[in-house]
Amino acid sequence: MPLARRSLIVLLAAAAFAACAPAGAEELRPYTVVGDAIPASLTGTRGDATRGRALVVERSSTCILCHSGPFPEQAFQGDLAPNLSGSGSRWSEGQLRLRLVDAAHLNATTIMPSYYRVDGLTRVGNSWRGKPILSAEQIEDIVAYLVTLRN
Ligand code: HEC
Secondary structure, eight states, rough: OOHHHHHHHHHHHHHHHHHHHHHOOOOOOOOBBBTTTOOOOOOOOHHHHHHHHHHHGGGOOHHHHHHHOOTTTTTTOOOOOSSTTHHHSSSOOOHHHHHOOOOHHHHTOSSSOOTOOOOOSSOGGGTTSSSOOSHHHHHHHHHHHHTTTOO
């Protein structure tokens, strides 16, 4: 795919989610990376898998702009990234958490947005500068959902 189109999609992805699901003025909570994972919950509690699924499937979340998955209700799904089916078999909860928090930590050239990071981002609009794209609670809800995707 041409680089320009890829960049545009990434930009739209970041913008759409920030516009539709602002995390508010929440301060980033500290977390510890161990190897390729963040083993501990960002909130100290387990997320809600049902809310997590709703967030992933919601078009505004942008996940399915790039990913496909077990979402029969969504006719159009992305083909830029791995199918999310089986994510919970391939990755541990902590690995999934780091992937969502800061995919670029694992792959500096990834097109996947860093959903829980505020520093080091370029092309961030003023209205959401200083805010993560997702809140800690939303990250935990999505992690709780992804770990259920086993095959
Ligand atoms: C702009 C495209 C894009 C968006 C938006 C995106 N991802 Fe990704 N994602 C990727 C790519 C590409 C990979 C493959 C690894 C890499 O390049 O970092 C990936 C990898 C993953 C993986 C690991 C998959 C595997 O089994 O290897 C998970 C889980 C994941 N993404 C979940 C999500 C969730 C949940 C969202 C929404 C909150 C999301 N992604 C949004 C592009 C995206």
